[in-house]
Amino acid sequence: MRKLIVTEFITLDGVIEAPGGKETNHPHAGWQFEYPHPEMGEYKIAELNSVDALLLGGTTYRAFAAHWPGAKDAFAGRINQLPKYVVSRKLQTVEWNNSHILRDVAKDVAALKNAAGGNILVYGSASIVKELLSHDLIDELRLQLYPVSIGGGLRLFDDSRQKKKFALRRSRAFDNGAIFLEYELLK
Numbered sequence: 001m002r003k004l005i006v007t008e009f010i011t012l013d014g015v016i017e018a019p020g021g022k023e024t025n026h027p028h029a030g031w032q033f034e035y036p037h038p039e040m041g042e043y044k045i046a047e048l049n050s051v052d053a054l055l056l057g058g059t060t061y062r063a064f065a066a067h068w069p070g071a072k073d074a075f076a077g078r079i080n081q082l083p084k085y086v087v088s089r090k091l092q093t094v095e096w097n098n099s100h101i102l103r104d105v106a107k108d109v110a111a112l113k114n115a116a117g118g119n120i121l122v123y124g125s126a127s128i129v130k131e132l133l134s135h136d137l138i139d140e141l142r143l144q145l146y147p148v149s150i151g152g153g154l155r156l157f158d159d160s161r162q163k164k165k166f167a168l169r170r171s172r173a174f175d176n177g178a179i180f181l182e183y184e185l186l187k
Helices: 038-049 058-070 076-081 103-113 126-134
Strands: 004-011 053-059 082-089 100-103 121-122 140-146 165-173 177-186
Touching: 004 126, 038 076, 053 103, 053 126, 058 076, 058 121, 082 103, 100 103, 103 126, 121 126, 121 165
Parallel strands: 004 121, 004 140, 053 082, 053 121, 082 100
Antiparallel strands: 140 177, 165 177
16 A cells, blocks of 8 residues: 655644745745755655655645746656646646546545555645545655744644644754654554
8 A cells, every 4th residue: 555645844833834935925934945954955855756646735736836847956857757646626627747636535545545656745735634634544744843933824733633643753853953753643
C-alpha cells in the first residue's frame, strides 16, 4: 500500500496559512521566507524526489499550477512531471500536466492509496488534510516548524476534539531556529 505523506510549513501558534506570501491576503504573509537555510531547500527537494505522486486541494493546485509550469529550478522539473491528484468539488477541469480531479476524499484517496505505485505527497491543502485526518488516511505528517507566531490564520488542527496519536520518526533542528519533525500517525 502506498503511504500518504503530508508536509506543512507551520508557525509556533499552529498557523499554516500563507507561508510563501502570495497564497492569501494574510497580514503576515511570507513568514516562511524569513528563515532561509540551504539544507532546508535540499530537504524539500529530497522529499519531492522520494514520492511518485502529489495530492493537492483546489486552492493549492491553483497556486502551484500558476507558478510551477514556467519555473526553471531544481524543484520544477520533478513537480511538473509527477501525477497530480486534485481533490476538488468546484474545479471542472485541470490544465497542468498530468493532473486528475478527485471528488470524494474518503473513497477516492483510499482507492489511490491502494493502487500500484509509490508514496503520495500532500502539500498545504489544509481543508483536505483535515478531512484526510478524520478518515485516518494519513500515514506520515512532516512539519517544518518555524520560530514565529503570527496571531491567527488557517490552522492544521482545528477544535474537532478528535484525538490522534503520532510517533516521532525523525527530527532535525536548524541554526535559523526552524525544526523539521517527521511523525507517523498511529492507527
